Amino acid sequence: MSKDRMSASRRLDVALALVSQGDYIAAIDVARAALAADSEWDEAHFSLGDMYERAGEHENAIEAFRQYLMLDPADRMGAEVRLTLLGATALRDRLPPDYVRALFDDYAPRFEISLRDRLAYRGPELLFEAIRAHLPNMPRPLEALDLGCGTGLVAEVLAGYVDAIDGIDLSPRMINRARAKGLYRTLIAGDITDIPSEIGSDYSLVIAADVLNYLGDLAPALRAAHARMKPGGLIVFSLEEGDVFPFDLGPGQRFRHHGRAIGEWLTECGFDLVSDAMGVLRQEKGNPVEGRILVARASDAFVHMAGDLIMPVDPDQAAGQTLH
Structure with a gap:
C-alpha cells in the first residue's frame, strides 16, 4: 500500500464513520480529501458517489460512479446498477456478474443470519x-x-425428498459454505446462464430460489436449465412481480418481472406452466415482500409419473393462488 493510499484509507474510514452518523455533507468533504491523497482509488470514488446520492446530489453522484467505472470496468461494486437507478444509463438485461460474485462473496459469512433472523426469508x-x-x-x-x-x-429443505442434489452459484465463498453441510453431490462455482460441463444432465427437478431476480431477461437461464432436464421434469422458481414489461430494476437492486413476459419466456424456452402462486418471500424494513412461486414442466414430451400425467394448466386458473 502506497503512502498516499494509506492516507486516503484513513480519511475514507473517517468519511464512512460520518455516513453512519448521517452527516453526509461532512462525509463528502472528507472523502474528497481521501481522493486528493489518491485519485486512482476506485473504492473511494464509489463511496463518494454513494455519499452524494445519500445527500441528494445526484449529478455529483453520477459523475463519481462514472469515475469509478473508468478505474474498474469489471464493476465489482455495482456502480452501473446505481447509475441505472439514477436514470443515468440504460437498463441492462442482468446485473454485472463480477458485481454479484463480489457481493455474495462478501455476504457469505453472514448470509444465513441476515436472511433467516433479520429478513425472515422463506x-x-x-x-x-x-x-x-x-x-x-x-x-x-x-x-x-x-x-x-x-x-x-x-x-436443507429437500433433504430426504430427493436422491441427489447438485448446486451451482457464482460465489465461490457461498459454495464453500454449502459444501460444509455435506448435502450436495456436486457443487460448482459458475454462471446459471452458461452451466459448466461438470454439472450433469437429465435432472427431474430444477430449483431457483431468489436467484432469477438478478437477471432481467430470463431466457438464457431457462434455456440452460431446460437443456439439463429430463422431458417432463419440473422447474420451480421465485420471482418478484413488476408492472413494467418485460422487467425493471427495483430499489433493492433486484429485477421485477412482468407476468406476461414470464409466460412468454417459459413458452419460448420449452416449458408449460403447472402452477403460479403468490407468497411472502421475506421481510424488508418491517414490510412483507411478496413473490411469485412458479412451477413449470419441460414440455419436450408428456411423462407418466407412477400413473399420474402432469398436464399444463390454464395460466388464468393457475395464477392467483397463495402459498402459506
Missing part, C-alpha cells in the same frame, strides 16, 4: 410447498439441480 420453504404434491409420483432416482444454491438452504 423462499426455499415456499418452493418446496409448491412441488410437494408432485414429489412422491416422480420416478427414482430423483436428481435435482439447485440454481444459485448459495449456502445450501434449498438442500
Whole structure:
C-alpha cells in the first residue's frame, strides 16, 4: 500500500464513520480529501458517489460512479446498477456478474443470519410447498439441480425428498459454505446462464430460489436449465412481480418481472406452466415482500409419473393462488 493510499484509507474510514452518523455533507468533504491523497482509488470514488446520492446530489453522484467505472470496468461494486437507478444509463438485461460474485462473496459469512433472523426469508420453504404434491409420483432416482444454491438452504429443505442434489452459484465463498453441510453431490462455482460441463444432465427437478431476480431477461437461464432436464421434469422458481414489461430494476437492486413476459419466456424456452402462486418471500424494513412461486414442466414430451400425467394448466386458473 502506497503512502498516499494509506492516507486516503484513513480519511475514507473517517468519511464512512460520518455516513453512519448521517452527516453526509461532512462525509463528502472528507472523502474528497481521501481522493486528493489518491485519485486512482476506485473504492473511494464509489463511496463518494454513494455519499452524494445519500445527500441528494445526484449529478455529483453520477459523475463519481462514472469515475469509478473508468478505474474498474469489471464493476465489482455495482456502480452501473446505481447509475441505472439514477436514470443515468440504460437498463441492462442482468446485473454485472463480477458485481454479484463480489457481493455474495462478501455476504457469505453472514448470509444465513441476515436472511433467516433479520429478513425472515422463506423462499426455499415456499418452493418446496409448491412441488410437494408432485414429489412422491416422480420416478427414482430423483436428481435435482439447485440454481444459485448459495449456502445450501434449498438442500436443507429437500433433504430426504430427493436422491441427489447438485448446486451451482457464482460465489465461490457461498459454495464453500454449502459444501460444509455435506448435502450436495456436486457443487460448482459458475454462471446459471452458461452451466459448466461438470454439472450433469437429465435432472427431474430444477430449483431457483431468489436467484432469477438478478437477471432481467430470463431466457438464457431457462434455456440452460431446460437443456439439463429430463422431458417432463419440473422447474420451480421465485420471482418478484413488476408492472413494467418485460422487467425493471427495483430499489433493492433486484429485477421485477412482468407476468406476461414470464409466460412468454417459459413458452419460448420449452416449458408449460403447472402452477403460479403468490407468497411472502421475506421481510424488508418491517414490510412483507411478496413473490411469485412458479412451477413449470419441460414440455419436450408428456411423462407418466407412477400413473399420474402432469398436464399444463390454464395460466388464468393457475395464477392467483397463495402459498402459506
